[in-house]
Amino acid sequence: MKLRAVLSAAVLAVGIGGGFAMADVTGTVKFEGKAPARKPINMAGVAQCAQLHKQPVLEESLVVGKGGELANVVVSLKNPPAGGKAPAEPAVFDQKGCQYVPHVLPVMVGQKILVKNSDPFLHNVHGLPEENPGFNFGQNNVDPGKAIQPMKTAEYFRVKCDVHPWMSAWFAVFNHPYFGVTDATGKFTIKGVPDGEHEVVLWHEKLGESEGKVTVKGGKGELNATMKPEEEASATPTLQQIVETQTVLLSAVAKSECGTCCESAKKGAEVAQTK
Secondary structure: OOOEOOOOOOEOOOOOOOOOOEEEEEEEEEEOOOOOOOOEOOOOOOHHHHOOOOOOOEOOOOOEOOOOEEOOOEEEEOOOOOOOOOOOOOEEEEEEOOEEEOOEEEEEOOOOEEEEEOOOOOEEEEEOOOOOOOEEEEEOOOEEEEEEOOOOOOEEEEEEOOOOOOOEEEEEEEOOOOEEEOOOOOEEEEEEEEOEEEEEEEEEOOOEEEEEEEEEEOOEEEEEEEEEOOOOOOOOOOHHHHHHHHHHHHHHHHHHHHHHHHHHHHHHHHHHHHO
């Protein structure tokens, strides 16, 4: 299924009384239209996991709030300013309640990464990068943090658990510090963006990627956006469409066969006349 995303207009906020060199770009991303209901995760087959939740756990590939707030959207600058060092503090990826936390982990190239296990039983972390160092290991018990090799280049890649098949998450790797991820309220923050006009990229695991622009002026900038899946024009054909298609095909076959028969008869008559 092809997907597209639609951006709403950027809203600019201009500061008063002198400009600032750097600013936090903030905003909200919402889902346009009616979001599909989230499906419950069946943990019944693993008693250790099921016992940790009083309420059903819902899958996280598309999390939309009551007001359309869209979680787990990665917002970043497309052509970021030069410079920017990897944060000194490590990015932390946890396994808690038989789920990965967070569902989308943004990290910078060269940044330290710690993988925790907050559950007192076996979990597995299997990264599936194409450009970065792979990793695949188990953690048998509570672990305050196992370091993995820092990422080397920008890319998005999935992480899965080979023990609990419903566990899935994403790493978003950048070679600059200008990125943020929307929370459950659809809000995000990109810190330390200089004044000027910037191209922005929005990425979501189900809704694809889109671009927009935000202007930072007077030390402030705001971007509000919407995302939605592209309509599937013919993914599920109606009965009428099926009948019409079959009619066209049968007509084409009939004409082809008729043409062949007529041509054969014509050649037969020409042969008979020469005899």
